[in-house]
Amino acid sequence: MSEAIMNKTGEHLQATADQGSSKREPLYRLSQVEKTYQQKGRTVKALRGVDLEIMPGELVVIQGTTGGGKSTLLQMLGALDRPTAGSVHLAGRDITILGDRALADLRAHDIGFVFQHYNLIPTLSALENVEMGLAPLRLAPSERLARASAALASVGLAERRTHLPGELSGGQQQRVAIARALAKKPRVLLADEPTGNLDEATRDEIRGLFEELWRAGLSIVMVSPDSAVARRAGRLLRISKGTVTEVG
Numbered sequence: 674m675s676e677a678i679m680n681k682t683g684e685h686l687q688a689t690a691d692q693g694s695s696k697r698e699p700l701y702r703l704s705q706v707e708k709t710y711q712q713k714g715r716t717v718k719a720l721r722g723v724d725l726e727i728m729p730g731e732l733v734v735i736q737g738t739t740g741g742g743k744s745t746l747l748q749m750l751g752a753l754d755r756p757t758a759g760s761v762h763l764a765g766r767d768i769t770i771l772g773d774r775a776l777a778d779l780r781a782h783d784i785g786f787v788f789q790h791y792n793l794i795p796t797l798s799a800l801e802n803v804e805m806g807l808a809p810l811r812l813a814p815s816e817r818l819a820r821a822s823a824a825l826a827s828v829g830l831a832e833r834r835t836h837l838p839g840e841l842s843g844g845q846q847q848r849v850a851i852a853r854a855l856a857k858k859p860r861v862l863l864a865d866e867p868t869g870n871l872d873e874a875t876r877d878e879i880r881g882l883f884e885e886l887w888r889a890g891l892s893i894v895m896v897s898p899d900s901a902v903a904r905r906a907g908r909l910l911r912i913s914k915g916t917v918t919e920v921g
């Protein structure tokens with residue numbers, strides 16, 4: 674990535690890195706988190722008493738066996754679902770006791786999501802897609818435009834702002850999705866197999882972008898089976914049968 678882009682990324686994220694919580698307070702603190710699902714009359718324990726702390730500025734990669742609980746854990750971190758037992762604190766706040774509206778507000782402001790399949794709206798331009806991510810924040814239109822433009826520039830796509838997703842490569846579409854998450858200035862970026870849909874060369878480009886974002890101060894938690902992503906991680910976790918272990 675060019676130095677100019679990195680400077681923009683750094684500037685864009687500075688406000689995020691500075692916001693609120695002190696450096697010593699964990700970004701996440703999970704205590705005895707359990708999640709059980711009912712599946713055709715039987716109980717499945719997806720998470721079994723997970724204790725986990727993630728500090729601000731960490732790049733955490735989660736790997737594990739199929740059905741081990743990776744997606745369930747990411748859903749707990751993303752406030753997309755509540756645990757059956759235990760607590761999840763985000764920046765010192767117990768998010769397991771929040772109501773639906775407060776959780777939606779938290780997701781809109783504090784958590785950036787990136788998925789394997791980009792989830793862009795095909796009829797909207799790159800810039801409009803990024804702006805859409807800001808809709809729940811009810812910003813003034815000028816502020817929304819400024820934030821979306823800055824986020825697109827921070828991933829190197831300033832010149833592609835008017836392009837539709839179908840006119841962009843897979844890697845560029847994933848960059849738009851990352852810009853959409855960054856525009857919120859989130860406390861944390863959660864990514865679910867973000868390189869899973871890309872060819873090897875593009876995969877490396879997106880791995881590099883995540884690493885640069887991390888080095889610029891962003892906290893990132895990523896589920897990825899990609900061993901090259903794991904090698905770049907600050908911290909690698911394995912989850913199997915609902916139990917998390919540190920690797921290395």
Ligand SMILES: Nc1ncnc2c1ncn2[C@@H]1O[C@H](COP(=O)(O)OP(=O)(O)OP(=O)(O)O)[C@@H](O)[C@H]1O
Pocket residue numbers: 710711712717718719737738739740741742743744745746
């Ligand atoms: N909504 C649900 N309802 C019932 N069971 C579920 C639900 N979501 C997950 N499970 C079960 O919980 C366990 C953990 O699932 P999870 O999706 O978290 O695993 P995973 O590690 O992400 O798997 P994969 O790598 O296959 O995506 C599995 O046994 C799964 O079948």
